[in-house]
Amino acid sequence: MWKGKAESPSAVVPTTTQCATTQRDAESTTISAQHGSIINQPQLTGVNVTGNITTNINNTYVQAPARTDETAASPKTKENIQRCQEELQSYLEDETENLFQGTEKDGSSTPMNKIYTKLYITAGGSGEVNSEHEVVVLECRRCTSEEEIQLNDILKALPNEDKPPQRVLTKGIAGIGKSVAVQKFTHDWAVREANQSFQFIFPFTFRDLNLIKDKLYSLVGLIAEYFDLDLETSDYKSCSILFIFDGLDESKLPLNFEKNEMCRIVTKTTTVDALLTNLISGKLLHKASVWITSRPAAASKIPPKFINRVTEVRGFNEKQKEEYFLKKISDNDVAQKICYHLQSKPLRTLYIMCHIPMFCWITATALQSLLTGAHDSELPKTVTEMYTHFLIIQTTRKNEKDYQEVETDKDRKKERDKDMIMKLGKLAFEQLQKGNIIFYENDLKECKIDLKEAAVYSGVCTQIIRRESGLHRQEVYSFIHLSVQEFLAALYVLETFIESGQNLLPSQSKVRIRSLSGESLMVLLHKTAVDMALANDHGQWDLFLRFLLGLSQDKNQSLLQNVFGFEVRRPLNNQETITYIHRKIKNLSHTDKSINLFQCLNELGDQSLVEQVLKYHNLGDVSKMSPAHWSALAFEVLLSNEDLDVFDLKKYYKSDEVLERLLPVLKASKTALLSDCNLTDRCCEYLSSALSSKSSGLEELDLSRNQLLDSGIKLLSDGLKSPDCKLQRLSLKESGVTIKGCQSLAGGLSSNSSHLRELDLSHNKFHDGGLKLLSKVLNKCSLKTLRLSECGIKEDGCKCLALALRSNPSHLKNLDLSRNSFGEQAVAHLCGFLRQPDCQLERLWLSKTNLQKESAAALASALASNLSQLRELDLGENKLEDAGVMEISSLLKDPNCKMEKLRLAGCRFTESGCAALASSLRSNPAHLRVLDLARNDLRDGGVQLLSELLAESLCQLETLNLRCCTITATGCQSLTSALSGSSALKELDLAYNRLMDHGVELLCDWLRNHQCRLEILRLSECTESSCASLASALRSNTSQVRELELMKSHPGESGLTLLYELLNDQEYRLQTLTVPT
Known part of the structure; x- marks a missing residue:
């Protein structure tokens, strides 16, 4: 049977004690199956899901084979397949129809179609590993413009595709709702509402497969362990099947694609790992489809060559956050108060984190309780305060459960609660150090956690029960969300330090440190934690650090003392810690990490840097702003409601140093305007890091008129190579690029040319040599606009360019070669490209390229081949004279000509040429909008001829x-x-x-x-x-x-x-x- 995994409030409600129980946990009924298999009829006891989710999609390289059908199957086979399909759909419908809020014992299930709303899915994403903490990435990320797609279309062909993707990888951060997407998808198939092209869908979880990783199975046998189906061996080949594997990040399987034995037969017995690698690589049931879900850090376990499409679950968008609270909380007034509270500026961080469905659930749980309680309570203003109240609420609920005899002694209750919290905190910290988010019975026993008591604490520690196919039982545990694990770990480390003086963090010796007064030197712990978080390149300890510092605040300490009886200590002055963080921000070279440090200052109640920078910035006195102030401004801008689509450095201060500090803002934007900002090659290193960052949404980068030089282009090209680079438009006009820079740029484009659509290299003297290097990669690019004005290009360079464009003519729409000295032979090469049947060129700029009247004739002939595409032609400042203008004019009277802009300024023609031009335009006047005839000797006679054109009723000329x-x-x-x-x-x-x-x-x-x-x-x-x-x-x-x-x-x-x-x-x-x- 299918083992679902509760992951988000949309996907899960965290108080569940048993989110999914396989048939192996229930009493099994053994029936005979084909080939002697043993089939255990499965049972699923609960999967919790609510709310909306956001998802991303990106297509990669492998073309999916056509899905199978059963046209060749015998009538008896068809009948059996139909029967088995109906049985599976009926079974999965029952197991996926409800989303549980709270435990199943509470009976708080909700029909899926009542609580679950439409998923929002957008195009984008890759399978690469993220090097930042998932929550920090979310806070610094703004939505990019990506194509919307529906959940049930994830395995369907997009409009521009011939075939559907066969293997899909869906990634998303912890708690974002990947598992609920799987459950919703499966449910819609089971009730026959979607994806009926699949005859069978078999959902598995890696968490469950871990328990049988050392066993040997055939594919038929593995399916028999989960699903009660009487399928013939031959049925597997004749059916269209989808295998779903949920939770790759939890997998303990090696997934050794290179060394695992080949398996092409569904009855062949091998390891579970080999079955999966052969299924995913297409060797086993090569026509079957596979869908895998994973957190980003584990996505790279699947080689990209085996994935046709990568999707990303993004969580709630702005509208869906409010919609969730209104659905989750029956009292609309309370729901509206929560939304208003979260949207206020001081709580922007909390509101951003509500992109995560699980955080929405935690927030709703905490705030609803506080707003509906008997006593007025101050609402949480930081993430730590929110989690502290959440922990208290879950503990209170736990005490209401029928666990053992009723406790009447409040002190005994506090002592028992504190003991349990510290045990859970120890478990959380030790598993966090190991990088584990799931753990087993032995892990709990090592922390002296009673299994029954852990089940009572269902709101804090979710118990997910799995059994080994009727052979033995094994229980699997996880916290409801990684952030809850990080919170409890921080609480454990802090309280251990307060009570014993022992620093559990790895960079300090674990000795007891006391001041002369006997109080723990809290600042030592804080400094250790700050250094540890900054030293970790992947941000593993970023949120832990925030919680640790936030829990040190007197307000949170008071709450913990009142509820759990934690040791009372004197009020703490955190100024030394604040000063230490200020110093770190000032000296920090990695600007992204400064954002988390500002979040830490926010937890400590320090806004001094932000207040100073706002004062200086509002007064326009930026000369007093230090590097730390600029980092503070970046933090403030990111947490504001300001539209960050366009980042313009001129609004701040034009320098490398300021750009470096504002880099997080640039990464959150779609367009970065950095032209003429006194930048040097120094800025290119961190711009490169921004381009290669998964959290960056940058699509347009304008670096024109900065002295980047070849050294800067080399650094920038490293970012262009990244598969996470989403850049579509790049301008390097007048940036000091020579042939060496072109070599670097060509290397960057050859590695990742899939996104770039516009490239401007105008006013760089790289001559023919540089263009030759670029031309080698143009045949692989999908450039729509290429600007090479005034680059010193002559005949050889034009020849290489034309040859490259001839081999890839269907993409380029706009070509600017103005202000290059070509000559007649260069034009002949260019004409070869223009005559290509697939040439889609719409705009051609050739002003000041030394064209003569002879060149005009050849050009007119070539353009006539695809005249219906041409919209703009600029031949200004060339010696076309009357004869050349007459040749160009012949194009205009062609009914296929739809030219909208024609520029012939300074072409040395007279009234005679103007007569030919006017005559042609009068015969086809409806399309031209712009006509530039400046600096030609037209005189009054020429103007009179043009006037006749202007008097035409069909003339639509707008600019003359x-x-x-x-x-x-x-x-x-x-x-x-x-x-x-x-x-x-x-x-x-x-x-x-x-x-x-x-x-x-x-x-x-x-x-x-x-x-x-x-x-x-x-x-x-x-x-x-x-x-x-x-x-x-x-x-x-x-x-x-x-x-x-x-x-x-x-x-x-x-x-x-x-x-x-x-x-x-x-x-x-x-x-x-x-x-x-």
Whole structure:
């Protein structure tokens, strides 16, 4: 049968004493099965689950084979399969229909469909190991933009996939709700609501498989130990089957994929480990599907090549937290008070931790009791206070249970409670040191814990009973959540130090240390704990440290003394500990660890650094801010409700040192704007660490105009290699990159090119050599935008680039090669790429690339091959002349041409070229939105031809640049006459022409036209009279102009006055005015 594992309040309610009991625990009925197997009919006694969960999904490399069907099976086989399927579904429906709150004996079960709400699942995640404490990662993490997917679709093909994933790994931190996802998935299948493509689902837990790890089984025999099915051996091959293995992090199996013997036959007897590795690798029942759940730290036990998709359970989102409390607590007023309390700024940490369903349950348990109690109690404000109240509440409930004779002596009760808490704390600490979250009967006996008494303490220590397939019994234990284990461990270490002076932490000799007054030197314990937590690279002791310091507070000590009778001590001054932590923050090179130290200061009631930094920052006096202050600001920002999607260093202070201290904020953002911030290669090392961090959601990084140099690019590339790097857009414009930097960058992209979509390397002189190195990896990338403006690229570099793009033409949408000196032969190479049938290029920038009229002909021919894709073309500052413009114009009249932006500034063409351009556009006027013809000798005749285009009813031109085109008032009259009808034009540049006052007056008449939609106008050499006319026109009720630029003008005092009055008057739309001063 299936052994469920209670893991979160959504998945579990922690007061359960028996979360799942296999059939082996119950009286077994032996029946005959095929091939002499013995089948024990199973029984499940309870699995506790409530609430919502959040999950992530990420696809990896292996293509799943098609699921099997039974079309080839005989009628008799089909009948047997159908019967067995119905029996299994009926059985699993019964075992998964209820979620238990409290123990099953209390009868507090709730139907799954009543308490359980829709899971929120998003695309993303990898199978790599996390190097930070799970709770700390959660606190520093903000949601990234990922594709939503439903729980029941986890094993289905996504819209962009041909086949479903065959092997799925779901990871999530302790208590986040992985097991409840398994139970919900299984239940929906059993009641025939989802995933009916699977004929059989067999759920197992690693916790249960640990008990038979030394036994030998065939796959048929293993299934027989759990499920009462009379399947033929041949049925396994003809059926579509899903195996679920829950709790990989609890596995004691070696999972030796390399050395285990091969097993392809379902009746072959081998080790349980070999059965699992052969199933997961696809050697045994190669068409069966496998779903595995795990905490992140253990996910790497499965080689990535065997996983098709990685998903991540993320817990509750903001809306679901409130929804949980409203469902969990019947009194809506109490539920609303809890939500309001948690959302207040001082309690932001508690609210963030409510992403974990189990913490929601702990919080609801503690706060509901305090709010509905007979006496008014101050509500908890820190994590430690919350857990202290939770422990007290669970102890109170325990005393109400029928354990032994009723205790009437309060002192005896306190003594017994304290003794039990210390035993549990000893167990928690010793197992935490070993890295264990599950333990066995011998572990409890070593701590002198009575098994029956432990069962009574069900709210503190969850007993999960497992038996060895009817052969022997063995009990498995765990705390309801890792954080409860860490809390009890901290309590045990602290109280041992207080009562005996013995420091149990490993970095100190275990001797008794007393001050002259006889009181324990608490600061010694604190310092030891701080040093121990900082020395651990994986954050194993981070939350333990918080609890230890929080429990040292007089308020929590008083609660523990009153309820449990812990030793009374004089009030403690923690200032020396606070000073020690301040010093550590100041000198800390690992900025992520500083966040946990600020949480520790919060537990100690110290806000001095945060208060100072807010004062300096609000006054704009950042010169007084020390490195520790910047770390404090990072902590404050992370705990605020501030939108962290965009991190802009310019809002703070532009330097490497400040960026390093604010790195946790950067990691929580999606976009980091670091351009022109005086950064050097020093910043690249910690930016690299941010890119490779699992908790980072960074998708866009702009490092333009910083002197990073090749040394910085090398460091940055190390982060790009990480499978956890989610970066999609990277700008390194003008960063001092040479050929060496390109080599490093190419190495980073070749290792992990799956996410990056935009790369900007403009204004770096790496020449052809650097581009050759980059081109080697472009055929593996999925870049949509590549910017290489002014990189010293010539013919050889262009040839390598074109060849790389020809081998991978379907991704690139935008290509910028402007300001490189190509020549005619380079264009020929580029045209080879443009002619590819799969070329999807939409925007091509080739301004100032030394193109000639001959190049224009070749380019036009190549672009015609995929003309329907092209949306923007920039050929400005090239010597195309009239002949070249005529070639480009031929594209525009093609009905397939949907070009929206055309830039031909400075191409040295005249009225003749303009005639061809205007003629082509008149035959296909509906698509073009932007036309830049600046710095060409169009004269009034050319403008008149363009005006005919503008008069077309289908013309949708919004931006027209005619700067420096030798236009006079005559051309201006043609233009305004054409625009006087309905026009879409919003931006017009006529600067550096010869309009004179008369030309400006004609423009002003048009601006007064109620059909004029112009918003931006650029002129030059305007006189005082012209400025007065403009001010008058812009004061008309119809004027839409919000930006006016008057270069090299002479407005005079009166003209300036009129224009500035207009700018400052909120009644009018003008927002930006540029005039000579």
